[in-house]
Amino acid sequence: MDDTPQDKAATRRTFLTSVGGLIGSFAVAPIVTVRSATATPASMAAAIGEVVGEALVRQGKVKLELPPLAENGNTVSLTVSVESPMTEAEHVKSIHIFNEKNPQPNVTTFYLGPRAGRARVSTRIRLADSQKVVAIARLSDDSFWSDSVDVMVTLAACLEDLR
Amino acid sequence: MARALINVPRKAQRGEVIEIKTLVAHAMETGYRRDNVGNPIPRDIIRQFLCTYNGVEVFRADLFPAIAANPFLSFFTVATESGTLGFQWIDDHGNTQTASTSIEVE
Numbered sequence: 001m002d003d004t005p006q007d008k009a010a011t012r013r014t015f016l017t018s019v020g021g022l023i024g025s026f027a028v029a030p031i032v033t034v035r036s037a038t039a040t041p042a043s044m045a046a047a048i049g050e051v052v053g054e055a056l057v058r059q060g061k062v063k064l065e066l067p068p069l070a071e072n073g074n075t076v077s078l079t080v081s082v083e084s085p086m087t088e089a090e091h092v093k094s095i096h097i098f099n100e101k102n103p104q105p106n107v108t109t110f111y112l113g114p115r116a117g118r119a120r121v122s123t124r125i126r127l128a129d130s131q132k133v134v135a136i137a138r139l140s141d142d143s144f145w146s147d148s149v150d151v152m153v154t155l156a157a158c159l160e161d162l163r
Numbered sequence: 164m165a166r167a168l169i170n171v172p173r174k175a176q177r178g179e180v181i182e183i184k185t186l187v188a189h190a191m192e193t194g195y196r197r198d199n200v201g202n203p204i205p206r207d208i209i210r211q212f213l214c215t216y217n218g219v220e221v222f223r224a225d226l227f228p229a230i231a232a233n234p235f236l237s238f239f240t241v242a243t244e245s246g247t248l249g250f251q252w253i254d255d256h257g258n259t260q261t262a263s264t265s266i267e268v269e
Binding site for chain 2: 076104107124
């Protein structure tokens with residue numbers, strides 16, 4: 001019999017090594033295999049960087065509402081709201097929405113002001129894959145606040161058309 | 164461009180926060196799709212939406228291909244005075260679709 005404990009240990013060791021290698025290659029993959037056709041977490045970070053620059057983005061104040069499970073990626077309802085009194089002294093200047101797996105990292109940008117009265121906007125978006133959607137709000141004191149939601153997409157928007 | 168649907172309350176109290184809902188008929192063609200013979204379908208996207216209240220900008224949005232066809236937008240504004248709310252959608256080809264509605268503020 002070759003099914004000795006030593007052999008089992010060897011198998012487990014080789015298995016763990018190969019799994020470790022696999023995980024390692026996944027961790028490296030986003031940097032190595034950036035496809036120009038689709039947005040990646042890295043290109044989303046770049047798009048966010050263009051908006052916020054060096055500023056600190058904090059969690060909170062912003063509430064991004066998306067269904068956790070979207071049956072049709074062609075129209076996914078999105079509502080974003082920001083806690084703000086919306087006065088001349090303290091209001092939301094803009095709200096930026098980003099995604100990480102559509103062909104482009106930008107989804108939309110809303111520009112508001114004290115005349116908005118309430119910082120709450122709804123629209124419908126397209127999602128090409130199950131992914132994270134991020135909302136970043138810029139307040140009148142130039143501070144940035146964000147919220148993110150993970151959405152599962154059953155039927156992806158324009159998936160067959162991307163290749 | 165085709166037609167637009169606007170939903171704004173006809174009457175409002177002064178200082179009341181009112182909700183504005185807009186929907187415009189537009190394919191929002193992403194430019195990433197191909198037709199049945201494999202030719203790319205040219206991009207046609209509404210890039211910007213603008214809402215003015217008696218000529219003053221109260222809401223603006225930059226749209227990207229990730230916005231669904233027939234863009235729907237719902238947002239709020241403070242009813243300050245009676246007058247007109249103007250809406251404008253500008254697409255890739257520079258075509259502008261406009262709509263307006265009046266509001267009575269008591």
